[in-house]
Amino acid sequence: MSPSNRPVPPAARDPGRPPPARRRLVLVVDDSRAHRRLLSVLLTRAGYDVIEARDPDHALDVCRTRKPDLIVSDWMMNGMAGPDLCRAHRAIDRPGYGYFVLLTSRTDRADIALGLQSGADDVLTKPVSGTELLARLAAGERVIDMQDRLEATNQALQTTLADLRQAQEVMTGDLREARKLQQGLVRERQRRFGAMRASLLWRPAGLIGGDLVGFRQLDDDTVALHAVDVSGHGVTAALFTARLAAQLDGLDHPDRPTIPPPAEVVRSLNAMILDSLRTDAYATIVYAQMQLSTGAVRLIQAGHPHPMLQRASGAIERIGQGGMPVGLFEDAQFDEVTLTLAPGDRLFIASDGITEAISARGQQLGEEGLRAMLQINAPLTGEALLESIAWSVSEFSGGQRADDVSAILVEHLSGAQLISLAREEGGAG
Structure with missing residues (x-):
């Protein structure tokens, strides 16, 4: 059975939520290879496609080229901290929304507030429970689904408006000719x-x-x-x-x-x-x-x-x-x-x-x-x-x-x- 049609374990997702139209792509960023592999196995078994990034520079390259749906990043890394990576990710022009989750051993409320202010959607404290992480990512998917629907609706509205403008131009031309006849x-x-x-x-x-x-x-x-x-x-x-x-x-x-x-x-x-x-x-x-x-x-x-x-x-x-x-x-x-x-x-x-x-x-x-x-x-x-x-x-x-x-x-x-x-x-x- 290929990965694209492998069934998702029932416990991995919200049972009241329909499956997504496509498998979500998750980027895991951590300079610890062991921690990356642990998260990657967890997310793959839950039905996600996963890409691992060994450092923030690698992560940004993936964000630019693959446009991951969800990013799970450690806070403390060599070269760039997780909040800075989040800011850099938000600056990338991309279709759709990228849901960003920060993992940290910090428990101070000021640190959590700093993470959210950097643009992160969620901040989880280590050690992270696999069940909690999957639940938070499911909530993130709902946000992405809503954003996708909004963008699809907006695109449909733009198309409809363009059609209406064209029809209006035709009607206005007809009315101008009718005005000449009425005159x-x-x-x-x-x-x-x-x-x-x-x-x-x-x-x-x-x-x-x-x-x-x-x-x-x-x-x-x-x-x-x-x-x-x-x-x-x-x-x-x-x-x-x-x-x-x-x-x-x-x-x-x-x-x-x-x-x-x-x-x-x-x-x-x-x-x-x-x-x-x-x-x-x-x-x-x-x-x-x-x-x-x-x-x-x-x-x-x-x-x-x-x-x-x-x-x-x-x-x-x-x-x-x-x-x-x-x-x-x-x-x-x-x-x-x-x-x-x-x-x-x-x-x-x-x-x-x-x-x-x-x-x-x-x-x-x-x-x-x-x-x-x-x-x-x-x-x-x-x-x-x-x-x-x-x-x-x-x-x-x-x-x-x-x-x-x-x-x-x-x-x-x-x-x-x-x-x-x-x-x-x-x-x-």
């Missing part, structure tokens, strides 16, 4: 329709988001506006907004023979979500149709934050009654609100990413905060106003964006503004 849903950020001008703000909290804003000219005298905020975040919300954008494109497309009223458009969106999307998500919406010749606006507010109408005088009016989000109830009613934009007036439609922005102190911006921003920024117009509000919201929340930020600004330009724009456009030409 394509916002075809234009600003357009002037005669005396009317519509400007858009769209800042997702992540690479993609659940907000959608846009405008579209339905005929020579009608422009449709939509502001959508889908519940949740991430891919699901982004896919939801894409589906809503496609649905809107079909409901109020300019090629349709008649323009459906706002309430009909929102009811159709509600039915589509409930009938075909089969999801727990829902959306808040402001959908409006604006008559260019008169400035009249017909508007549906479906759970979205209240639009703000800022008059040329600077006064601000809260528009709408709130309404129900789309995608929750089949029999939901969507009430139409009408208003008229006079020259110098502007309509601001914001998502809750603006009104529900939270400061470092836990305070919410709210409608009053938005009112204050509109009043402070009254001299600004168009994209400059939207950028200023976006910056103010970011400052208020300490740069933390927990939700998508989107808005529509509709302005009925005054005569002076039209003249100024005509000069700018003429100079640019």
